[in-house]
Amino acid sequence: MDKQHSQCPVEFTVNMVGGKYKLVILYQLAIHGVRRFNELRRELSNITPRTLTRQLRELESDGLINRQVYSEIPPKVEYSLSETGKSLYSLLLQFEKWGLNYMANNPK
Amino acid sequence: MDKQHSQCPVEFTVNMVGGKYKLVILYQLAIHGVRRFNELRRELSNITPRTLTRQLRELESDGLINRQVYSEIPPKVEYSLSETGKSLYSLLLQFEKWGLNYMANNPK
DNA sequence: ATATATACTATCCTTTAGGATACCTTAAAG
DNA sequence: CTTTAAGGTATCCTAAAGGATAGTATATAT
Numbered sequence: 001m002d003k004q005h006s007q008c009p010v011e012f013t014v015n016m017v018g019g020k021y022k023l024v025i026l027y028q029l030a031i032h033g034v035r036r037f038n039e040l041r042r043e044l045s046n047i048t049p050r051t052l053t054r055q056l057r058e059l060e061s062d063g064l065i066n067r068q069v070y071s072e073i074p075p076k077v078e079y080s081l082s083e084t085g086k087s088l089y090s091l092l093l094q095f096e097k098w099g100l101n102y103m104a105n106n107p108k
Numbered sequence: 109m110d111k112q113h114s115q116c117p118v119e120f121t122v123n124m125v126g127g128k129y130k131l132v133i134l135y136q137l138a139i140h141g142v143r144r145f146n147e148l149r150r151e152l153s154n155i156t157p158r159t160l161t162r163q164l165r166e167l168e169s170d171g172l173i174n175r176q177v178y179s180e181i182p183p184k185v186e187y188s189l190s191e192t193g194k195s196l197y198s199l200l201l202q203f204e205k206w207g208l209n210y211m212a213n214n215p216k
Numbered sequence: 217a218t219a220t221a222t223a224c225t226a227t228c229c230t231t232t233a234g235g236a237t238a239c240c241t242t243a244a245a246g
Numbered sequence: 247c248t249t250t251a252a253g254g255t256a257t258c259c260t261a262a263a264g265g266a267t268a269g270t271a272t273a274t275a276t
Binding site: 012027097098102 | 124132203206208
Binding site: 037038050053076 | 226
Protein backbone atom coordinates (compact mmCIF):
# COMPACT_ATOMS: atom_id res chain seq x y z
CA MET A 1 0.00 0.00 0.00
CA ASP A 2 3.08 2.20 0.03
CA LYS A 3 2.08 3.82 3.30
CA GLN A 4 5.60 5.07 3.95
CA HIS A 5 5.80 7.32 0.96
CA SER A 6 2.79 9.51 1.48
CA GLN A 7 4.04 13.02 1.83
CA CYS A 8 0.58 14.51 2.37
CA PRO A 9 -0.79 13.93 5.88
CA VAL A 10 -4.34 13.57 4.61
CA GLU A 11 -3.27 10.98 2.07
CA PHE A 12 -1.31 9.18 4.75
CA THR A 13 -4.32 8.96 7.04
CA VAL A 14 -6.53 7.82 4.17
CA ASN A 15 -4.08 5.00 3.51
CA MET A 16 -4.37 3.88 7.14
CA VAL A 17 -8.12 3.97 7.62
CA GLY A 18 -9.44 3.91 4.05
CA GLY A 19 -11.64 1.24 2.56
CA LYS A 20 -15.24 0.31 2.97
CA TYR A 21 -15.11 -1.08 6.49
CA LYS A 22 -12.16 0.09 8.54
CA LEU A 23 -13.65 3.26 9.95
CA VAL A 24 -16.88 1.45 10.78
CA ILE A 25 -14.97 -1.25 12.64
CA LEU A 26 -12.95 1.36 14.52
CA TYR A 27 -16.16 3.21 15.31
CA GLN A 28 -17.78 0.09 16.76
CA LEU A 29 -14.72 -0.53 18.89
CA ALA A 30 -14.72 3.12 20.01
CA ILE A 31 -18.36 2.87 21.05
CA HIS A 32 -18.28 -0.53 22.71
CA GLY A 33 -14.72 -0.74 23.96
CA VAL A 34 -14.39 -4.43 23.20
CA ARG A 35 -15.96 -6.54 20.47
CA ARG A 36 -15.77 -10.14 19.42
CA PHE A 37 -15.51 -11.38 15.85
CA ASN A 38 -19.13 -12.39 15.47
CA GLU A 39 -20.40 -9.26 17.18
CA LEU A 40 -18.64 -7.18 14.56
CA ARG A 41 -19.97 -9.47 11.87
CA ARG A 42 -23.52 -8.79 12.95
CA GLU A 43 -22.93 -5.05 13.16
CA LEU A 44 -21.40 -4.88 9.67
CA SER A 45 -24.29 -6.73 8.23
CA ASN A 46 -22.96 -7.47 4.77
CA ILE A 47 -19.41 -8.37 5.57
CA THR A 48 -18.14 -11.88 4.90
CA PRO A 49 -15.88 -13.60 7.42
CA ARG A 50 -13.01 -13.57 4.98
CA THR A 51 -13.23 -9.83 4.49
CA LEU A 52 -13.69 -9.11 8.19
CA THR A 53 -10.65 -11.20 9.03
CA ARG A 54 -8.53 -9.33 6.53
CA GLN A 55 -9.64 -5.91 7.69
CA LEU A 56 -8.94 -6.83 11.31
CA ARG A 57 -5.52 -8.21 10.44
CA GLU A 58 -4.60 -5.04 8.59
CA LEU A 59 -5.79 -2.83 11.41
CA GLU A 60 -3.78 -4.95 13.82
CA SER A 61 -0.60 -4.88 11.77
CA ASP A 62 -0.96 -1.11 11.45
CA GLY A 63 -1.13 -0.93 15.23
CA LEU A 64 -4.62 0.51 15.45
CA ILE A 65 -6.29 -2.39 17.26
CA ASN A 66 -5.41 -5.07 19.80
CA ARG A 67 -6.31 -8.70 19.39
CA GLN A 68 -6.70 -10.67 22.61
CA VAL A 69 -7.03 -14.43 22.25
CA TYR A 70 -8.37 -16.57 25.09
CA SER A 71 -7.43 -20.24 25.07
CA GLU A 72 -10.91 -21.59 25.39
CA ILE A 73 -13.19 -23.81 23.45
CA PRO A 74 -15.23 -22.54 21.74
CA PRO A 75 -12.68 -19.86 20.83
CA LYS A 76 -12.89 -16.38 22.25
CA VAL A 77 -11.13 -13.43 20.70
CA GLU A 78 -11.60 -9.82 21.72
CA TYR A 79 -10.77 -6.79 19.64
CA SER A 80 -10.25 -3.32 21.04
CA LEU A 81 -8.61 -0.03 20.10
CA SER A 82 -4.92 0.33 20.80
CA GLU A 83 -3.62 3.64 22.12
CA THR A 84 -2.94 4.70 18.55
CA GLY A 85 -6.44 3.62 17.59
CA LYS A 86 -7.88 5.67 20.42
CA SER A 87 -6.15 8.72 18.99
CA LEU A 88 -8.61 8.41 16.09
CA TYR A 89 -11.48 9.09 18.43
CA SER A 90 -12.25 12.67 17.42
CA LEU A 91 -11.83 11.81 13.75
CA LEU A 92 -14.44 9.07 14.19
CA LEU A 93 -16.76 11.49 15.93
CA GLN A 94 -16.46 13.88 13.00
CA PHE A 95 -17.55 11.12 10.67
CA GLU A 96 -20.50 10.30 12.88
CA LYS A 97 -21.45 13.93 13.30
CA TRP A 98 -21.22 14.81 9.63
CA GLY A 99 -23.28 11.78 8.62
CA LEU A 100 -25.97 12.50 11.19
CA ASN A 101 -26.16 16.11 10.16
CA TYR A 102 -26.29 15.35 6.45
CA MET A 103 -29.00 12.76 6.94
CA ALA A 104 -31.02 15.14 9.08
CA ASN A 105 -30.86 17.87 6.42
CA ASN A 106 -31.46 15.56 3.48
CA PRO A 107 -34.16 13.28 4.75
CA LYS A 108 -35.46 10.06 3.22
CA MET B 109 -23.04 2.95 -4.39
CA ASP B 110 -26.26 2.56 -2.46
CA LYS B 111 -25.64 5.73 -0.50
CA GLN B 112 -29.27 6.02 0.50
CA HIS B 113 -29.40 2.84 2.47
CA SER B 114 -26.59 3.36 4.92
CA GLN B 115 -28.12 3.32 8.33
CA CYS B 116 -24.85 4.00 10.15
CA PRO B 117 -23.73 7.64 9.97
CA VAL B 118 -20.06 6.68 9.78
CA GLU B 119 -20.74 4.29 6.93
CA PHE B 120 -22.77 6.96 5.20
CA THR B 121 -19.93 9.48 5.40
CA VAL B 122 -17.43 6.89 4.21
CA ASN B 123 -19.61 6.29 1.17
CA MET B 124 -19.52 10.01 0.37
CA VAL B 125 -15.83 10.76 0.81
CA GLY B 126 -14.23 7.32 0.57
CA GLY B 127 -11.71 6.24 -2.04
CA LYS B 128 -8.11 6.99 -2.65
CA TYR B 129 -8.43 10.61 -3.76
CA LYS B 130 -11.61 12.31 -2.65
CA LEU B 131 -10.47 13.57 0.72
CA VAL B 132 -7.20 14.78 -0.75
CA ILE B 133 -9.06 16.71 -3.44
CA LEU B 134 -11.40 18.21 -0.87
CA TYR B 135 -8.42 19.08 1.28
CA GLN B 136 -6.70 20.90 -1.56
CA LEU B 137 -9.88 22.84 -2.24
CA ALA B 138 -10.22 23.64 1.45
CA ILE B 139 -6.67 24.97 1.57
CA HIS B 140 -6.64 26.89 -1.69
CA GLY B 141 -10.25 27.89 -2.07
CA VAL B 142 -10.26 27.41 -5.82
CA ARG B 143 -8.34 25.00 -7.99
CA ARG B 144 -8.19 24.25 -11.69
CA PHE B 145 -8.05 20.79 -13.23
CA ASN B 146 -4.36 20.77 -13.96
CA GLU B 147 -3.46 22.29 -10.64
CA LEU B 148 -5.15 19.37 -8.91
CA ARG B 149 -3.46 17.00 -11.30
CA ARG B 150 -0.05 18.26 -10.25
CA GLU B 151 -0.91 18.12 -6.57
CA LEU B 152 -2.16 14.53 -6.78
CA SER B 153 0.95 13.48 -8.52
CA ASN B 154 -0.02 10.02 -9.65
CA ILE B 155 -3.56 10.60 -10.73
CA THR B 156 -4.51 10.14 -14.36
CA PRO B 157 -6.84 12.63 -16.05
CA ARG B 158 -9.52 9.99 -16.44
CA THR B 159 -9.51 9.19 -12.74
CA LEU B 160 -9.41 12.84 -11.70
CA THR B 161 -12.35 13.62 -13.96
CA ARG B 162 -14.38 10.82 -12.44
CA GLN B 163 -13.61 11.78 -8.87
CA LEU B 164 -14.53 15.39 -9.57
CA ARG B 165 -17.77 14.38 -11.28
CA GLU B 166 -18.76 12.21 -8.34
CA LEU B 167 -17.97 14.93 -5.83
CA GLU B 168 -20.00 17.34 -7.91
CA SER B 169 -23.01 15.07 -8.24
CA ASP B 170 -22.90 14.45 -4.50
CA GLY B 171 -23.05 18.21 -4.02
CA LEU B 172 -19.70 18.58 -2.29
CA ILE B 173 -17.98 20.74 -4.89
CA ASN B 174 -18.86 23.41 -7.44
CA ARG B 175 -17.66 23.40 -11.01
CA GLN B 176 -17.41 26.78 -12.66
CA VAL B 177 -16.78 26.78 -16.41
CA TYR B 178 -15.52 29.87 -18.22
CA SER B 179 -16.19 30.06 -21.93
CA GLU B 180 -12.67 30.74 -23.00
CA ILE B 181 -10.11 29.15 -25.17
CA PRO B 182 -8.01 27.51 -23.87
CA PRO B 183 -10.67 26.23 -21.47
CA LYS B 184 -10.82 27.40 -17.89
CA VAL B 185 -12.66 25.45 -15.21
CA GLU B 186 -12.52 26.19 -11.51
CA TYR B 187 -13.40 23.81 -8.73
CA SER B 188 -14.29 24.87 -5.20
CA LEU B 189 -16.07 23.54 -2.14
CA SER B 190 -19.82 23.94 -2.01
CA GLU B 191 -21.46 24.87 1.27
CA THR B 192 -21.93 21.17 1.99
CA GLY B 193 -18.31 20.58 1.11
CA LYS B 194 -17.25 23.32 3.49
CA SER B 195 -19.08 21.51 6.26
CA LEU B 196 -16.38 18.84 5.93
CA TYR B 197 -13.75 21.31 7.03
CA SER B 198 -13.17 20.06 10.56
CA LEU B 199 -13.22 16.47 9.37
CA LEU B 200 -10.48 17.33 6.90
CA LEU B 201 -8.48 19.02 9.62
CA GLN B 202 -8.73 15.88 11.75
CA PHE B 203 -7.24 13.88 8.90
CA GLU B 204 -4.43 16.37 8.50
CA LYS B 205 -3.78 16.53 12.22
CA TRP B 206 -3.78 12.79 12.77
CA GLY B 207 -1.43 12.19 9.86
CA LEU B 208 0.99 14.87 10.98
CA ASN B 209 0.99 13.57 14.51
CA TYR B 210 1.48 9.96 13.46
CA MET B 211 4.32 10.87 11.14
CA ALA B 212 5.99 12.95 13.84
CA ASN B 213 5.86 10.07 16.32
CA ASN B 214 6.87 7.38 13.84
CA PRO B 215 9.64 9.03 11.89
CA LYS B 216 11.49 7.80 8.82
C1' DA C 217 -25.12 -39.60 18.15
C1' DT C 218 -26.12 -34.95 16.84
C1' DA C 219 -26.34 -30.12 17.15
C1' DT C 220 -24.35 -25.76 18.49
C1' DA C 221 -21.06 -22.31 19.15
C1' DT C 222 -16.80 -19.59 17.88
C1' DA C 223 -13.36 -17.91 15.07
C1' DC C 224 -11.74 -18.60 11.67
C1' DT C 225 -9.32 -20.64 6.58
C1' DA C 226 -9.56 -22.13 1.69
C1' DT C 227 -10.95 -21.78 -2.91
C1' DC C 228 -12.87 -19.51 -6.42
C1' DC C 229 -15.17 -15.80 -8.58
C1' DT C 230 -17.14 -10.93 -9.56
C1' DT C 231 -16.98 -6.10 -9.21
C1' DT C 232 -14.91 -1.77 -8.88
C1' DA C 233 -11.20 1.33 -8.77
C1' DG C 234 -7.73 2.95 -11.01
C1' DG C 235 -3.86 3.25 -14.71
C1' DA C 236 -1.78 3.81 -19.64
C1' DT C 237 -2.03 5.87 -23.68
C1' DA C 238 -3.81 8.33 -27.41
C1' DC C 239 -6.69 11.74 -29.04
C1' DC C 240 -9.93 16.15 -29.47
C1' DT C 241 -10.91 21.30 -29.77
C1' DT C 242 -9.69 26.07 -30.54
C1' DA C 243 -7.05 30.36 -30.19
C1' DA C 244 -3.05 32.72 -29.63
C1' DA C 245 1.99 32.80 -29.74
C1' DG C 246 6.28 32.00 -32.14
C1' DC D 247 2.40 26.30 -40.08
C1' DT D 248 3.80 24.26 -35.91
C1' DT D 249 3.58 24.41 -31.00
C1' DT D 250 1.40 25.12 -26.69
C1' DA D 251 -2.18 25.42 -23.56
C1' DA D 252 -6.44 23.65 -20.92
C1' DG D 253 -9.68 20.42 -19.86
C1' DG D 254 -11.02 17.03 -20.92
C1' DT D 255 -12.78 11.81 -23.71
C1' DA D 256 -12.17 7.14 -25.57
C1' DT D 257 -10.52 2.64 -25.39
C1' DC D 258 -8.50 -0.90 -23.24
C1' DC D 259 -6.38 -3.22 -19.47
C1' DT D 260 -4.63 -4.52 -14.59
C1' DA D 261 -4.94 -4.78 -9.79
C1' DA D 262 -7.21 -4.66 -5.61
C1' DA D 263 -11.23 -5.16 -2.92
C1' DG D 264 -14.68 -7.75 -1.75
C1' DG D 265 -18.34 -11.70 -2.02
C1' DA D 266 -20.09 -16.76 -1.96
C1' DT D 267 -19.73 -20.96 -0.16
C1' DA D 268 -17.87 -24.73 2.19
C1' DG D 269 -15.07 -26.56 5.58
C1' DT D 270 -12.05 -27.06 10.23
C1' DA D 271 -11.41 -27.82 15.36
C1' DT D 272 -13.13 -28.94 19.85
C1' DA D 273 -15.99 -28.80 23.99
C1' DT D 274 -20.38 -28.61 25.88
C1' DA D 275 -25.32 -29.20 25.64
C1' DT D 276 -29.25 -32.24 24.16
